[in-house]
Amino acid sequence: MENGSYKFSLIMLQMYQIIEIMYQFNYKYWYNFVLLIRAVKMKAIILKEFGGVENFQTIEIPVPVIKADEVLIKLKSISINPVDVKTREGKGMASRIKDPMPIILGWDISGVITETGADVTGFKAGDEVFSMIEFPKLGKAYAEYVVAKPSELAIKPANISHDEAAAATLAALTAWQALTLHVTIKSGDRVLIQAAAGGVGHYAVQIAKHMGAYVIGTSSAANKDLILSLGADEHIDYHAQSLEQAAKNIDYILDPIGGDNTSLLLNIVKKGGTIISIMGGLTEPLLQKAAELGINAHNILVYPSGADMETIAGFLTKGIVKSVVYKTFPFDQLADAHLELAKGRTAGKITLAF
Numbered sequence: 001m002e003n004g005s006y007k008f009s010l011i012m013l014q015m016y017q018i019i020e021i022m023y024q025f026n027y028k029y030w031y032n033f034v035l036l037i038r039a040v041k042m043k044a045i046i047l048k049e050f051g052g053v054e055n056f057q058t059i060e061i062p063v064p065v066i067k068a069d070e071v072l073i074k075l076k077s078i079s080i081n082p083v084d085v086k087t088r089e090g091k092g093m094a095s096r097i098k099d100p101m102p103i104i105l106g107w108d109i110s111g112v113i114t115e116t117g118a119d120v121t122g123f124k125a126g127d128e129v130f131s132m133i134e135f136p137k138l139g140k141a142y143a144e145y146v147v148a149k150p151s152e153l154a155i156k157p158a159n160i161s162h163d164e165a166a167a168a169t170l171a172a173l174t175a176w177q178a179l180t181l182h183v184t185i186k187s188g189d190r191v192l193i194q195a196a197a198g199g200v201g202h203y204a205v206q207i208a209k210h211m212g213a214y215v216i217g218t219s220s221a222a223n224k225d226l227i228l229s230l231g232a233d234e235h236i237d238y239h240a241q242s243l244e245q246a247a248k249n250i251d252y253i254l255d256p257i258g259g260d261n262t263s264l265l266l267n268i269v270k271k272g273g274t275i276i277s278i279m280g281g282l283t284e285p286l287l288q289k290a291a292e293l294g295i296n297a298h299n300i301l302v303y304p305s306g307a308d309m310e311t312i313a314g315f316l317t318k319g320i321v322k323s324v325v326y327k328t329f330p331f332d333q334l335a336d337a338h339l340e341l342a343k344g345r346t347a348g349k350i351t352l353a354f
């Protein structure tokens, strides 16, 4: 049963969007008002408040209106990540989101540009594009249309589907930035990718291999064949083997696990080697210990970048990297997709198609 304050928030959201449209149209004339009343509507999935998937609700709201430096994209596919689940629950990026409830989550997109602002160069209506947008602010991708900045976009490779493109956004960007930001991987380097079957890990295995590394991937036995098929040279079943015993002389480690796992990694990486944690696992004491041991250690948070997306598009075009799409849900089954991802057993990526 909807309560009064929730209904009020919904009305406020719609009012806000109408005011935004009025502002964009430089509202002066009565016929602009008629335009507003008849505004084209789209389906969007709002989050009423942080918590469970029952807080998602599909509503109809006006298609957003772009500013001069933005483009409007009709979405064909989106993808979700653990950060979508954590943020929906009030963790993840929730503390960075200052917008009032209800909000629209979603960062990973693939679709077709339907409109470009007057100042936009480099993209035109009809271009198929993909990216991670606005992260860690609201991307608002749980909707049929989304507004994006051209600087965050790349042209979708023609040889892959929108699902495969939407998959290769936040997770692929993270893998690329983790392997390039604070480190130069050299041919023959021994690279350990933990959670190698996951969204980030499966791209990291392929990119590190392309860089010429000797790649070791960890997962349960069930995902061994997948990881080897992506180009890993060696597999470690983390249920059956101790990482300290199985992984030796490591030059670089990608840590998507955090917690106690990260401190263990200091015993595995070589002096002069690198640990990149995407789980904030490198606490101040661990960073200090790493410095004493001569280990290059960094926590990173992925950021939007059209330039990095172009690099990823190049990899996808040439078949250097491929997206493993674990499961595709219809857009209106977003809640089920969140529940599936929350199990933590995804091999590859979960996408949603429109």
Ligand SMILES: NC(=O)c1ccc[n+]([C@@H]2O[C@H](COP(=O)([O-])OP(=O)(O)OC[C@H]3O[C@@H](n4cnc5c(N)ncnc54)[C@H](OP(=O)(O)O)[C@@H]3O)[C@@H](O)[C@H]2O)c1
Pocket: 081, 082, 083, 170, 171, 174, 194, 195, 196, 197, 198, 199, 200, 201, 218, 219, 220, 221, 222, 223, 238, 256, 257, 277, 278, 279, 280, 300, 301, 302, 341, 344, 345, 346, 347, 348
């Ligand atoms: N800092 C950043 O910018 C950033 C960016 C992206 C992601 N992240 C974070 O990084 C983590 C991974 O993201 P993701 O998208 O790759 O997640 P994901 O796709 O949900 O990862 C699922 C995979 O993790 C594997 N796994 C779980 N526990 C494992 C362990 N102890 N050792 C090895 N593999 C394990 C599972 O393999 P098995 O079933 O075989 O165990 C499964 O294939 C998430 O917590 C996410 O929030 C951070």
